[in-house]
Amino acid sequence: MVDVEIRDKRWALKPKGEQALVQSLAKELNISSTLANLLVQRGISSFDEAKTFFRPKLSDLHDPFLMKDMDKAIDRIENALKQNEKIMVYGDYDVDGTTAVALVYSFFKTFYNDLDYYLPDRYKEGYGISFAGIDHAKANGFTLIIALDCGIKANDKVIYAKERGIDFVICDHHRPGEFLPEASAVLDPKRDDDTYPFKELSGCGIGFKLIQAYAQRHKVPFEQIEVFLDLVAVSTAADIVPIVGENRVLVYHGLQWLNKNPRPGIKAILELAQVKRELTVNDIVFIIGPRINAAGRIQDARQAVDLLISANAAQALFEGKNIDEKNSERRSLDLNITEQALQIIQEDSLFAKRKSTVLFHPEWHKGVIGIVASRLTEKYYRPTIILTESNGLATGSARSVKDFDIYNAIESCSDLLEQFGGHMYAAGLTLKLENLEKFSERFEEIVAATIDEKSLIQEIEIDSVLKLTEISTSFFSVLKQFAPFGPGNMSPVFKTENVRDTGLSRIVGNNHLKLNLAEDETTRFGLDGIAFQMGQYYPFISRRIPFDICYTLEENTFNGKTNIQMNVKDIRMK
Secondary structure: OOOOOOOOEEEEEOOOOOHHHHHHHHHHHOOOHHHHHHHHHOOOOOHHHHHHHHOOOHHHOOOHHHOOOHHHHHHHHHHHHHOOOEEEEEEOOOHHHHHHHHHHHHHHHOOOOOEEEEOOOOOOOOOOOOHHHHHHHHHOOEEEEEEEOOOOOOHHHHHHHHOOOOEEEEEOOOOOOOOOOOOOEEEOOOOOOOOOOOOOOOHHHHHHHHHHHHHHHOOOOOHHHHOOHHHHHHHHHHOOOOOOHHHHHHHHHHHHHHHHOOOHHHHHHHHHOOOOOOOOHHHHHHHHHHHHHHHHHHOOOHHHHHHHHOOOHHHHHHHHHHHHHHHHHHHHHHHHHHHHHHHHHHHOOHHHHOOOEEEEOOOOOHHHHHHHHHHHHHHHOOOEEEEEEEOOEEEEEEEOOOOOOHHHHHHOOHHHOOEEEEOOOEEEEEEEHHHHHHHHHHHHHHHHHHOOHHHHOEEEEEOEEOOHHHOOHHHHHHHHOOOOOEOOEOOOOEEEEEEEEOOOOEEEOOOEEEEEEEOOOOOOOOEEEEEOOOHHHHHHHOOOOOEEEEEEEEEEEEOOEEEEEEEEEEEEEO
């Protein structure tokens, strides 16, 4: 018996596409049947559809006026500009919110001066529209607030503002409540009465549609708004919304802007992170996004906007250094709190029987509990809520597992909550301290009653079985064109059976496996791979016994040489 930890993961092989279609597409595009099958699995069945997929065009973007209330939003903004009203651009304090504010503010600032931006304080005001923000607007003479990435449930706040002579244009992408706020316009494709063709834009994406509509009505050349696509790409990738349909077009072109002409703020982030390669969605998710987020998590989200709108390289570098320091502080906090949370779970046998995790500690840092929730979900693979105390209330972040709608589960506890909002896989909530125990019990009951047992075992979706000998430079060249990758279009996962170590595999770093594998036991130099945190398999692998792997393919550059490398997701013993 091999002394190896058996990983509790399911390998789920996707059904093959219709074979006649696969073969036809392979011939038409002059690609392998494996690559053609990947296209068919993604709903692509013709040469023209493949062309649209591989070469997304800006002309494929939808008419912004198809969005419900867009005409009302532009009318109200036009009126504000004519009347010389003071306009406040208001956004949430995360990446999506700060990029949205930077985009809308920068666009209107090019031809109108009487506007400013406002980001709520995470600790004093909390998520979304706040009474304090409205009071600030009133005290400073603002009569129109453009709210970005928030506001869809701010019914009471909108009424409060109206009573003080302040109108709202709401641009949000979260699920609405039963009634919409009484704003001048409510832009949200998730409205039940909205027939806009694409429902999954980020908050910043909605902001882009707003300026696109304004530009369209006023005959502003598209080139003048195209420069903001970098911000849309950052928000879309960082907010983990599906990178399909209109989002694919926005991210594809946004990445081009990030790579060829990054704005000074982004350039400063990349310089400080010592990133010199061509940027991908992963770089946004793991390098750019966390640093922009760090400002709002640790101190003041306004710093993130200051960085993103900066036109001066030296100023941007100064702002960037400050935010980089905040990111280091954030990283230290989230690791410490994660350790504390893990200890609580390990010391309480009750958690072993539960289908969910709900943890509260009054001193945990509010700015990082979302990250901690994600880390615990990854480790224990069950719906997770992490809460801390803020302004006398318990406030927290929720993260889910595949196919389980955590928003609906939280909504079923709404009578115990003061506030909540979010998506299927991520949500935020606030409740009274005295309701914590009741909420934890109710939430567990709902999860236990509604979750599919399969959803509690992490699944690796495998796109295709592949022979290592099929992996060539030309194969990988086509595969790269499937990017940008993200939800709805993940980097294809391949399975290869009966691979062996060539004798060159070894343990590197902190329990990582540097692999060199082949299907033929006589092959001296196989295909390189990396398997993070899987060093425990080395005693078995080094005996050159065959095993199965699932992996994605990527480029690895080392000592100036670039080669194709497998990023191994799991190993299965025979």
